[in-house]
Amino acid sequence: MSAIRALQASARQSRLLAETSSRLSAHYIQTRSVQTQPAYEGHIPLNWFETGLLTIGSAYKALTDPRRGDMVAAIGDLTSGLVLPRLRDIMLASTEGRQILKERPRISTRTVDLEKLALLPEGTVGHAYISWLERTGVTPDTREPVHYIDDPELAYVMQRYRECHDLYHCIFNLPVNFESELALKYFEFANLGLPMAGFAAAFAPLRLNSEKRARLFNEAVPWAIKCGTSAKSLITIYWEKRWEQDVKKVKEEFGIWDPPVVRWRKPLNGTKLATAKAQRESGGQ
Amino acid sequence: MLPLLRSTKALKPQRCLAVSPKRFSHSISDHCDIVIVGGGPAGLALATALGSCRNIQASLRVVLVEASDLSKVKQWSLPEGYSNRVSSITNASRGFLQDIGAWPMVEVSRTGPVEEIQVWDGVSDARITFSASEMLPAQSTVELSRLTENLNLQRALLHRLSSLGAVELVDRVKVQSIIQENTEGSTWPLVHLSDGRVIRTRLLVGADGPNSPVRTYAGIKSYGWAYDTHAIVGTLYHAPRGPYSSPNTTAYQRFLPTGPIAFLPLSETASSLVWSTKPPLAAALKAVDPSVLAAMINAAFRLPEVSMRYLHSRIVEAQERGSPITLDELREEIAFRERSHAIDSHSAYSSLVVQQDTSGIPPEGADGLPPLVTSIQPGTIASFPLRFSHAESYIGEGAGARTVLVGDAAHTTHPLAGQGLNMGLADVRALADCISQAVSRGLDLGSYTALLPYSRNRYLENHKMLAAVDKLHKLYSTTAEPVVWARSVGLEVINELDTIKTALMMSAGSRTQTNAGQLSWGLAAKGVESVARSIGSARSFGEGIAGMASAGLQQLARQITNPRQ
Numbered sequence: 080m081s082a083i084r085a086l087q088a089s090a091r092q093s094r095l096l097a098e099t100s101s102r103l104s105a106h107y108i109q110t111r112s113v114q115t116q117p118a119y120e121g122h123i124p125l126n127w128f129e130t131g132l133l134t135i136g137s138a139y140k141a142l143t144d145p146r147r148g149d150m151v152a153a154i155g156d157l158t159s160g161l162v163l164p165r166l167r168d169i170m171l172a173s174t175e176g177r178q179i180l181k182e183r184p185r186i187s188t189r190t191v192d193l194e195k196l197a198l199l200p201e202g203t204v205g206h207a208y209i210s211w212l213e214r215t216g217v218t219p220d221t222r223e224p225v226h227y228i229d230d231p232e233l234a235y236v237m238q239r240y241r242e243c244h245d246l247y248h249c250i251f252n253l254p255v256n257f258e259s260e261l262a263l264k265y266f267e268f269a270n271l272g273l274p275m276a277g278f279a280a281a282f283a284p285l286r287l288n289s290e291k292r293a294r295l296f297n298e299a300v301p302w303a304i305k306c307g308t309s310a311k312s313l314i315t316i317y318w319e320k321r322w323e324q325d326v327k328k329v330k331e332e333f334g335i336w337d338p339p340v341v342r343w344r345k346p347l348n349g350t351k352l353a354t355a356k357a358q359r360e361s362g363g364q
Numbered sequence: 365m366l367p368l369l370r371s372t373k374a375l376k377p378q379r380c381l382a383v384s385p386k387r388f389s390h391s392i393s394d395h396c397d398i399v400i401v402g403g404g405p406a407g408l409a410l411a412t413a414l415g416s417c418r419n420i421q422a423s424l425r426v427v428l429v430e431a432s433d434l435s436k437v438k439q440w441s442l443p444e445g446y447s448n449r450v451s452s453i454t455n456a457s458r459g460f461l462q463d464i465g466a467w468p469m470v471e472v473s474r475t476g477p478v479e480e481i482q483v484w485d486g487v488s489d490a491r492i493t494f495s496a497s498e499m500l501p502a503q504s505t506v507e508l509s510r511l512t513e514n515l516n517l518q519r520a521l522l523h524r525l526s527s528l529g530a531v532e533l534v535d536r537v538k539v540q541s542i543i544q545e546n547t548e549g550s551t552w553p554l555v556h557l558s559d560g561r562v563i564r565t566r567l568l569v570g571a572d573g574p575n576s577p578v579r580t581y582a583g584i585k586s587y588g589w590a591y592d593t594h595a596i597v598g599t600l601y602h603a604p605r606g607p608y609s610s611p612n613t614t615a616y617q618r619f620l621p622t623g624p625i626a627f628l629p630l631s632e633t634a635s636s637l638v639w640s641t642k643p644p645l646a647a648a649l650k651a652v653d654p655s656v657l658a659a660m661i662n663a664a665f666r667l668p669e670v671s672m673r674y675l676h677s678r679i680v681e682a683q684e685r686g687s688p689i690t691l692d693e694l695r696e697e698i699a700f701r702e703r704s705h706a707i708d709s710h711s712a713y714s715s716l717v718v719q720q721d722t723s724g725i726p727p728e729g730a731d732g733l734p735p736l737v738t739s740i741q742p743g744t745i746a747s748f749p750l751r752f753s754h755a756e757s758y759i760g761e762g763a764g765a766r767t768v769l770v771g772d773a774a775h776t777t778h779p780l781a782g783q784g785l786n787m788g789l790a791d792v793r794a795l796a797d798c799i800s801q802a803v804s805r806g807l808d809l810g811s812y813t814a815l816l817p818y819s820r821n822r823y824l825e826n827h828k829m830l831a832a833v834d835k836l837h838k839l840y841s842t843t844a845e846p847v848v849w850a851r852s853v854g855l856e857v858i859n860e861l862d863t864i865k866t867a868l869m870m871s872a873g874s875r876t877q878t879n880a881g882q883l884s885w886g887l888a889a890k891g892v893e894s895v896a897r898s899i900g901s902a903r904s905f906g907e908g909i910a911g912m913a914s915a916g917l918q919q920l921a922r923q924i925t926n927p928r929q
Contacts, residue, residue, distance in 0.1 A: 171674045232704040
C-alpha cells in the first residue's frame with residue numbers, strides 16, 4: 080500500500096517537474112527570435128542595434144568605396160530581408176528552383192569542373208561561361224559568403240543569387256565595367272526585386288558622366304526594365320544542369336533577350352585561348 | 365431593433381404556404397402545446413429541460429419530431445473507437461446538463477477533460493496558454509471543458525428523457541410541411557408529418573439545424589456568409605505521453621493562414637481533429653491515404669508556415685494531376701523542409717521519426733506541441749463547409765407566429781472557439797426558463813411577449829460570440845506583416861495578464877453559473893493584487909537605480925577627496 084502511495088507521490092512530483100520544465104521550454108520558444116547560436120556555417124547573429132549600426136556603416140562604406148566587396152555584401156545581406164522570402168517562394172513554386180533548394184549546389188572552382196566546361200561546343204551555356212570568365216579575368220571563388228541572414232534557407236537563396244550573378248553577366252554577354260554592372264543591377268532589381276540592386280541602380284548613376292548617363296537611361300535601362308519584368312525569375316535556373324544547353328534555348332525558355340550592344344575592352348579571343356589551354360592540358364595528361 | 369426587422373420581414377413571400385398542396389383539406393389529428401422539430405443535441409436538451417421542469421411536466425404536452433431513428437442513438441453500443449463528431453462541453457454547459465439530470469447519464473469514461481489550452485500563431489509562433497489550475501480559483505473545477513462525443517451526449521439525453529417520460533418522442537417521421545391554420549383568426553401552426561398525422565401546436569420550436577424548415581416557415585431571414593473553408597474531422601491515435609510530460613489533457617490549436625488546426629484530447633491515446641482549411645486542400649487531404657493525412661497533421665503543428673504552404677501546394681498539385689501524393693513522396697518533402705529549416709531529427713519540431721517509447725525525457729518544447737499522430741481511426745475522416753449565419757430574429761411573427769429558433773437553426777459559427785453547441789445549450793436553457801416562467805404566470809406560450817425574454821437573453825450574447833469568432837477567423841487568415849506583428853504582440857501581452865485571460869475564459873463558459881459573483885470578486889482582487897505587485901516591483905527597481913546612483917556618487921566623492929590613493 081505504502082509502495083503505491085510512494086509511486087503516486089513520485090508520479091506527482093515528476094508531473095510537477097514536467098510542468099515546470101514545460102513552462103521553461105514555452106519561455107524558450109518565445110525567446111527564440113533572439114538567437115545567439117549560429118544557424119549555419121558563417122552565420123553571425125546580430126541584435127537589432129547591431130543590425131542598424133552595420134546597415135548604416137556598410138552603406139556609407141559601400142558608397143564611398145565600391146571596391147569594398149565585404150561592405151557591399153553586408154548591405155546586401157542586411158537589406159534583403161523582405162525580398163528573400165518572396166524569392167524562396169518563387170523557387171519553391173518551380174520544379175527547377177525546388178531542386179536547387181533541395182540540393183543547395185554551390186558554384187566555385189571546387190564544385191564546377193571548369194576544364195570540362197571549356198571542352199563544350201560553342202554556343203552552350205558552359206562554353207559561354209568559361210569564355211566570359213577568361214575574358215574578364217574573374218574567378219567564381221571571389222564571392223563573399225553570407226553572414227547576416229538568420230534563416231539558413233534564405234541565406235542560401237542570397238548566396239545562390241550572388242554566385243549566379245556572374246552567369247547573368249555571361250548570358251547577356253556583359254563585361255565587368257561600371258555601366259554594364261549598372262545595367263545588370265537594373266535588370267536584377269526588375270527581375271528579382273532585390274533592394275540592394277535597387278540602391279545601386281538609384282545612386283550609382285551619380286558617379287557617371289553625363290554622356291554615359293544619357294546612354295544608360297536611353298538604352299540599357301529601358302531594356303533592363305522591359306526584359307526584367309516580363310521574363311521569368313532567373314533565380315530558378317539550375318545552371319549546373321544546363322551547361323550543355325544552348326544559350327539561345329535558355330533565353331527563349333525564360334523570355335529574355337540581349338541588352339543593347341556594349342563595348343568590350345578586350346577582343347574576343349579569350350575563348351580560343353582557353354580552349355587551346357584546356358586541350359593542351361588534357362592532351363598532356 | 366425588433367420592430368425594424370418586423371417591417372422588412374413583412375415583404376417576404378411565404379414560401380411554405382405556397383408549397384403546401386392541400387391547404388384547406390387537412391384533418392387535425394393531434395393537439396399539443398410544444399412541438400420541437402429536430403432530435404439533435406439542442407432539440408433533445410430542450411425536451412429534457414422541459415420534461416424535468418415540474419410545472420411544465422404537469423401542464424403541457426410536449427412532442428419532439430425527428431426524421432432519423434433515435435433508438436439507434438439510444439442503443440449506441442459505446443464502440444471501442446470514437447465518433448468523429450466531438451464537442452467541447454464547457455463548465456457552464458455541463459452545469460446545465462447536470463441540472464436537467466442528463467450529465468450523470470453521459471458515459472464519462474469516454475469524455476476527455478481539457479485542463480489547458482494552448483493556442484499559437486502559425487506565422488509568428490506567438491502563443492497564449494489557458495490553464496485551469498493556474499487561473500480558476502482553487503475551489504472550482506480544474507477543467508476548462510470536457511470533450512464529449514455528440515452521440516454520447518444525445519444518448520444520455522435520450523436515456524434521461526425516457527426516465528422522465530414527460531415528452532413524446534416521434535422518430536423516423538419527417539415534417540412534410542408546416543401550414544398556418546386559417547380559421548377564425550387563429551394563427552397556430554399545423555405540422556404535417558410523413559405518417560399522415562397533423563399536429564396543431566401552440567408553440568413550434570425549430571431545433572432543426574442550419575437549413576431549418578421551421579425558420580423558413582416562420583419567414584425569418586438569416587444573414588451571414590460561407591467561409592471559404594471546410595473543416596476536416598477525424599479521430600487520431602498516438603502514443604501515450606510519457607512520465608515526464610503532462611498528461612494528454614491539453615488542447616492545441618495552431619492558426620495557419622488557411623485556417624486553424626485543432627487537436628482535442630479524448631483519452632491518453634486518442635484525440636479528435638478539427639482542421640479548417642481551404643476547400644480544394646480539404647478535398648485533396650480527404651482523398652489521400654490516411655497515413656499521408658496523419659503525416660500532414662503532424663507537420664501542420666510543427667513546420668513553419670512557408671513550408672506548410674509548400675506542402676499544401678504539392679498535395680493539391682498531385683491531386684490535380686490525378687495521382688494523390690504517396691506517403692514516401694510526402695515524407696521526402698517533409699524531410700526537405702526540415703533540412704531547410706535546420707530542424708534536427710531529434711527535436712520536438714521534427715515529425716518524421718515517431719518514437720513509440722515515450723518513457724524518456726521528451727525533447728525541449730515537446731509540451732508545446734501535441735503528440736505525434738501514429739494512425740487515424742478508419743472511416744472517421746469527414747469534412748463539412750463552414751458558415752457564419754445568424755437569424756434576424758429568434759421569434760416568428762405574423763404569418764409565422766408561434767415559432768421560436770434554438771441552436772444551429774438560429775446561428776452557425778466557425779468551430780475555432782468550440783462554441784457552437786455551447787451556444788445552443790445556452791439557448792435551450794434560456795428558452796426552457798422562459799417557457800417555465802410563462803407557464804407559471806399563465807401567459808399564452810406561443811405569444812411574442814411570452815417568448816421575448818428568451819430573445820432578449822440570448823440574441824446579443826450569441827451575436828457577440830459569433831462576431832468575436834468571425835473576427836478571430838479573419839484576423840488570423842492574413843499573413844500581412846504589420847497585422848501579424850500587431851496580433852502577435854496583442855496575444856503575448858494578453859498571455860501575461862492573468863486577469864484578462866481569466867475573464868476571457870469565463871466568457872467562453874469555463875465557469876459554472878452558480879459561483880459567478882464570487883468568481884468575479886476573486887478576479888477583481890487578483891487584478892488589484894497584480895497592480896500592487898507591479899507597483900512594488902517598480903518601486904524596488906527605482907530603489908535599485910537610486911542605490912546604484914548613490915553608490916556611484918559615493919565612489920566619485922571618495923576618489924575626489926583622496927586623489928592620492
